[in-house]
Amino acid sequence: MAGFFGFFDYTKPGPGVPEDLPPKSKFIVFFEVLARKFWKLCWLNILYFLVSLPILAILYFMIGSYLLPIIESVTKGVQSAKDVQTLQSFLMTALSLLLLSGFMVFGIGPTTAGFTYIVRNFAREEHAWVTSDFFEHLRKNIKEGFISFIVDILVIFVFSVSIRFYSYQSIKYPSVGIIKYFLIFTFLVYLMMHIYIYPMMVTYNLKVRHIYKNAFIFTILKLPHTIGMFLLMIGVWVIPFLLLFVTKFLLVLLLYPLIWVSILGLMQNFYTNYVFGIYLNPQKQEEQTENKSDDKHEDN
Structure with a gap:
């Protein structure tokens, strides 16, 4: 006799998951995946940061050439030379990690x-x-990735120079400000395109x-x-940076290389x-829906 008078019989199949349960919202599934894959996401973040160090070093020097004049102008009012140097290094570290x-x-x-x-696979709840998959798909997309990176650098350079030029011109000629705002809007559209660019790159042969x-x-x-x-991602992106100014604890910026990305x-x-x-993928979704409905009919 299994169990004790039918009780405590762990070989007996359970009730299972009811078929008529509504699907979970993407919001709930996101946090379930985040909890399940947390340590893998940490390792992915660290791996991505370490492998990208040569590119990040180039970007750091490029960013520094733009940030340094801004930081120097912000710290002009500080009297002590030692305090100026400390504040400048602090701001440079914080802003560089953020960017x-x-x-x-x-x-x-x-x-x-x-x-x-x-x-992408984690978001799909796929293995x-x-x-190994990081390096495999790095190699598979090496040509497309480098082209996209070079295009990004050129576009950022052209837009930054153009926006600064028309900003100065709009002081003398206010009507020129229309061009400046058009360029800013176009640049923001280009940035928002990046929400789709890399996911499309690794999903489709284009x-x-x-x-x-x-x-x-x-x-x-x-x-x-x-x-x-885009706004949601920006809001989440700046959280460690804002925590820095609330807590005055510089190590919160380590969230960026550890998990935040x-x-x-x-x-x-x-x-x-x-x-x-x-x-x-509408056909794929229709097939999945049909398969689910067929399964239900067979069960009935």
């Missing part, structure tokens, strides 16, 4: 492709080997020009949703998986 983590989220070449493949074309179409087509996602990547790919599922 470099932003580059890591929106794309820094082939390493972002490897990173995006892992978080991925963090280390040429770079088609990736950018589709990313632009998605950005315009889903503009309210894209703006909302992975959290942002997971958020991004939860959103892009949903969008691609509607517009690029």
Whole structure:
């Protein structure tokens, strides 16, 4: 006799999961995946940061050339030379980590492709080997990743020079300000396109020009949703930076190389998986729905 008069019989099948339960919201699933994959996301974040160090070093010196004059102007009122140096190094460290983590989220070449493949799979609740799949998809997308990175650097340079030029010109000629605001809006649209660029790169076999074309179409087509996602990512992105000024604890910035970029990547790919599922994979979704309904009919 199994168990004791039918009790405590662990070989007996349980009731299972009811079929009629409504699907969980993406919000709940996101936090479930984050909790389940937390340590893997930490390792992915660290791996991504370490492998990207050469690119991050180049970006650091490029960022520094823009940040240093701003930081020097901010610290002009400080009297003590020692305090000035301390404050400048503090601001340089904080702002550099903030901006470099932003580059890591929106794309820094082939390493972002490897990173995006892992978080995309986690967002789909599919398996991925963090280390081996990271390097495999870094290699697979090395050409597209480098082209995208070079395009990004050129676009950022052109827009930064153009916006600064028209900002100075608008002081003398206020009507020129229209061009400045148009350039700012165009640059923001280009930044928002990056929500789609790398997830598309690792999911579909497309040429770079088609990736950018589709990313632009998605950005315009889903503009309210894209703006909302962009603002949400910006809000989460700056949390460690804001915590620094609340707690005065510099080590909170270690969240960026340890976990924060992975959290942002997971958020991004939860959103892009949903969008691609509607517009690029409708047949797959219909097949899954049909299979589920067929299974239910067979059970009945």
